[in-house]
Amino acid sequence: MPTRELGKSGLRVSEQGLGCMGMSEFYGPFDENESIRVIHRALELGVNFLDTADMYGSGHNEQLVGRAIKDRRKQVVLATKFGNMRGPGGSFLGVNGAPDYVRSACEASLKRLGVDVIDLYYQHRVDPKTPIEETVGAMAALVKQGKVRYLGLSEASAQTIRRAAKVHPIAALQTEYSLWTRDVEAEILPVCRELGIGFVAYSPLGRGFLSGTIRGKQDLAPDDWRRNGPRFQEQNLQQNLKLVEGVERIAKKKGCTASQVALAWVLSRGADVVPIPGTKRINYLELNAASGKVQLDEQTLRELDELTRNNLVAGERYSEQGMKAVNL
Secondary structure (H helix, E strand, C coil), rough: CEEEEECCCCCCCECCEEHHHCCCCCCCCHHHHHHHHHCCCCCHHCCEEECCCCCCHHHHHHHHHHCCCCCHHHHHHEEEEEEECCCCCCEEEEEEHHHHHHHHHHHHHHHHCCCCCCEEECCCCCCCCHHHHHHHHHHHHHHHCCEEEEEEEECCCCHHHHHHHHHCCCCEEECCCCCEHHHHHCHHHHHHHHHEEEEEECCCCCCCHHHCCCCCHHHHHCHHHHHHHHHHHHHHHHHHHHHHHHHHHHHHHHHCCCHHHHHHHHHCCCCCCECCCCCCCCHHHHHHHHHHCCCHHHHHHHHHHHHHHHCCCCCCCCCCCHHHHCCC
C-alpha cells in the first residue's frame, strides 16, 4: 500500500489506516481473536497505521492492540489518544487535559499497549477548563522524554490548532470527514494545510452508513450506539438514505462497492488526508484496502459533490451533549 506523510511532520503512514475502536465497544458484539486476525491481516496488506484510544473499552482496546502487535512492533505506526475519562462501569466522567493527567494517562497507555514509545499521541477532546498551551506543553515533555514521537489533536477548532502549534509541532489532526460530514473543508482543513499538519479522517464511511448495509435500526445490534445517534433516527434516516443510494449508483457504474467509492473520495481529498476506516471483519478490511485502486475521474467527483450538495444530511453527528465536546 502506498504511504502518505502526515503534513510536513516527517511521519509517514500507510495511505489508509485501521480504526480499532469497534473491536472493543460501541458497534455491537466483537470477537477478540478475530480482531487480532484483522490487525495481522491489515499489516500483511501494508496497512501499518493503527488507531486506538485509552477510552475504547475503558482500556480494553489498547490491551487488545498491544497483544496483536507484540511480535510485530516494528511494522506498526501506533496512534492512541487520551483525554476522555471513564469511570466504573464505563461511565463518562468528562475531558481532562491537565498536565498531571496527561503524564499519568500516557504511562497507563504505554503499560496497556506493552510498548516503550507511542508513535502518535493525540488529545482526544479539548479540555475547555485547561488552556491548550498547558496540555500541549505536557505532551511536548513526553516527546523530550522519549515516550511519544509525534503529537496530535482530535476534534479541535482552527483557533485551538493555531495556539497548540505555537507550543510544539502538531503532526496530525484527527476529525470526522466523509461524504456525509464535510464541514472541516470550510476552515479546519485549510488551517491544517497552512500549518503543515496532516489530516486523519475518522468515520470515513459515515459510521458504516455509506456502505449501504444499514437501512434501519433492524440492521444494528441491540447494544450498537448508533441506534441512539441523531442521523440514524427514522426521521433522519430516510433523508440520509438518498445520499447512500446515490453513492451506490456511482459504485455500480464503477464496478466496485459503495464503501470503496466513499473511501476513494476521502483519499482524493489530498495527499495529506489519511482515512482510518474501522472494521472487525477481514472481508471488509480487504475491500477497504482495495479502495485505493478505485479511480474517481473528474466527472465522478463532480457527481459526488453534487450529490452531497443536493442531499443535505439530516441530523447532527453526535447527541446534543456529544456535540458540545467537538470543535473546541
